[in-house]
Amino acid sequence: MSNDKLTLALQKKGRLSDGSIELLKLCGIKVSNGGNHLKAVAEGFPLEILLLRDDDIPQYVADGVADIGILGMNEVLEKKKDVEVVRNLGFSKCRLSVAVPKTVEYTGRNFLQGKRIATSYPVILEDFLAENNIQAEIHSISGSVEIAPSIGLADAIFEIVSSGGTLLSNGLREVDIIMRSEAVLISNPNLSELKKKLLSKLLFRIEAVQKAKHNKYILLNAPESKLSEIISLIPGMKSPTVLPLAEKGWCSLHSVISEDDFWEVIDNLKDAGAEGILVVPIEKMVV
Numbered sequence: 001m002s003n004d005k006l007t008l009a010l011q012k013k014g015r016l017s018d019g020s021i022e023l024l025k026l027c028g029i030k031v032s033n034g035g036n037h038l039k040a041v042a043e044g045f046p047l048e049i050l051l052l053r054d055d056d057i058p059q060y061v062a063d064g065v066a067d068i069g070i071l072g073m074n075e076v077l078e079k080k081k082d083v084e085v086v087r088n089l090g091f092s093k094c095r096l097s098v099a100v101p102k103t104v105e106y107t108g109r110n111f112l113q114g115k116r117i118a119t120s121y122p123v124i125l126e127d128f129l130a131e132n133n134i135q136a137e138i139h140s141i142s143g144s145v146e147i148a149p150s151i152g153l154a155d156a157i158f159e160i161v162s163s164g165g166t167l168l169s170n171g172l173r174e175v176d177i178i179m180r181s182e183a184v185l186i187s188n189p190n191l192s193e194l195k196k197k198l199l200s201k202l203l204f205r206i207e208a209v210q211k212a213k214h215n216k217y218i219l220l221n222a223p224e225s226k227l228s229e230i231i232s233l234i235p236g237m238k239s240p241t242v243l244p245l246a247e248k249g250w251c252s253l254h255s256v257i258s259e260d261d262f263w264e265v266i267d268n269l270k271d272a273g274a275e276g277i278l279v280v281p282i283e284k285m286v287v
């Protein structure tokens with residue numbers, strides 16, 4: 001581990017890798033993994049990168065071998081290591097659910113009393129069962145949990161679901177969502193002052209990227225007579241920019257709107273007389 005750089009642990013290969021690399025790229029950090037190495041070099045930030053199995057990331061970060069890491073919240077909760085979750089990252093979204101064979105009727109959580117449940121998340125499952133006063137047998141398997149019911153190993157499974165396709169092809173049905181997960185940035189709780197500073201610089205970049213993702217830049221033409229009505233419809237950051245157009249009586253209006261408001265605002269603007277509405281993505285946003 002380097003003293004003047006942050007060491008970041010990433011999943012070497014899997015469902016978190018693309019999202020992690022893409023996020024870093026948007027933060028101006030290029031990761032080049034020349035071949036099949038454990039370490040990668042980053043350009044654009046004092047960062048050293050370790051490429052690991054996601055299961056190992058909590059331990060590496062807790063031990064300080066890596067300072068920070070990116071992995072699924074599900075894995076953070078399963079491993080229960082001494083790490084801090086510093087930011088939700090919004091990708092690799094999935095859920096941990098109970099699934100049962102299609103033909104079996106699920107009568108609610110009490111169904112699980114006395115049953116055998118196969119999972120690759122025994123710790124999270126154990127916590128869930130305890131919270132709900134359910135006594136059940138946990139069968140911990142590391143992969144292909146979905147086949148457990150059909151080979152008579154379990155009555156139900158507790159596993160990661162995203163599209164539900166794997167469940168379906170194994171004759172299973174998702175009946176209860178227990179938790180939702182997404183990629184998170186974790187940190188060792190005892191970073192040096194210098195590393196804390198580097199982490200807050202990195203977080204500043206991540207925030208700029210995340211804000212930009214949630215916002216759109218909007219440009220439109222408006223008749224001057226309708227200007228104040230149209231301005232009142234735009235929930236912008238501050239008051240919108242208004243520029244005169246060559247055509248008399250018309251102006252161009254620029255602002256930033258949240259993606260959540262997007263369709264409603266567009267419809268209202270059109271109704272109020274706005275024309276030539278352009279909505280463009282924002283790459284970075286520092287406010």
Ligand code: ATP
Nearest residue numbers: 011014015016053054055072074092093094160162
């Ligand atoms: P590793 O070899 O690193 O141990 P893995 O097989 O344990 O990899 P992946 O299948 O690559 O893990 O999933 C990594 C993480 O991505 C999961 O822990 C979860 O947070 C998230 N994830 C899992 N399945 C999906 C999915 N279908 N869609 C989106 N995210 C998912």
Ligand code: MG
Nearest residue numbers: 053054055056
């Ligand atoms: Mg894993």
